Amino acid sequence: MSKISRFFKGGGSAAKGRGGPSPQEALARLRETEEMLSKKQEYLETRIERELAIARQHGTKNKRAALQALKRKKRYEKQLTQIDGTLSTIEFQREALENSHTNTEVLKNMGYAAQAMKKVHENMDLNKIDDLMQDITEQQDVAQEISDAISNRAGFGDEFDEDELMAELEELEQEELNKGMRDVRLPSVPSTSLPSRPGKMPACHFTFLIIKPCSSTRKRAEDEDEMKKLAAWAS
Numbered sequence: 001m002s003k004i005s006r007f008f009k010g011g012g013s014a015a016k017g018r019g020g021p022s023p024q025e026a027l028a029r030l031r032e033t034e035e036m037l038s039k040k041q042e043y044l045e046t047r048i049e050r051e052l053a054i055a056r057q058h059g060t061k062n063k064r065a066a067l068q069a070l071k072r073k074k075r076y077e078k079q080l081t082q083i084d085g086t087l088s089t090i091e092f093q094r095e096a097l098e099n100s101h102t103n104t105e106v107l108k109n110m111g112y113a114a115q116a117m118k119k120v121h122e123n124m125d126l127n128k129i130d131d132l133m134q135d136i137t138e139q140q141d142v143a144q145e146i147s148d149a150i151s152n153r154a155g156f157g158d159e160f161d162e163d164e165l166m167a168e169l170e171e172l173e174q175e176e177l178n179k180g181m182r183d184v185r186l187p188s189v190p191s192t193s194l195p196s197r198p199g200k201m202p203a204c205h206f207t208f209l210i211i212k213p214c215s216s217t218r219k220r221a222e223d224e225d226e227m228k229k230l231a232a233w234a235s
Helices: 003-018 023-058 063-121 126-151 162-182 217-234
Strands: none
Touching: 023 063
């Protein structure tokens, strides 16, 4: 067994003996570690910039001092790379712990909800529910039948034949048309004789009667024909 495995095994036993930290405590420790490493990163970046400045300052004039500054810069850069990897590992562990804590809370709340549902369903009988739903369906059918019966048109006046009523209506219209024809009177024949040769036609006096208006289209057409014939004869 490796040292790392023994370390985690022993640490786990010790944590188990103490009851183990809560997720909130572990998350707080991880955030503190991230903050500490971030500050160490800033310090190393500052030292790297300083060593670069020293190397530029000495240059070829003092190669020994310039090389020593570059060596220190390399060590700082190596430490900075290690810290970057450590921060990535801690960040991954923190996210995993946060997800685990969230899942635990979700499962806990789902368990509470399941217990509540179980308590609600304790007093429910499936057979009674089926009977209730059947009663509801039957009452809905009855309500629909009542609605259909109310909405149907009542049979008042259905004992009369529609064809007979239409025939009677046509007879009434024909009677009105005949009555309008009887009221039409033709104009009287003029008393003055017509000239035997062409010339100026003496003035003729015609007496016209006022034709009573008729609502029928056929009556109006006949009146128009009569007026056209009189106009042609007068001309």
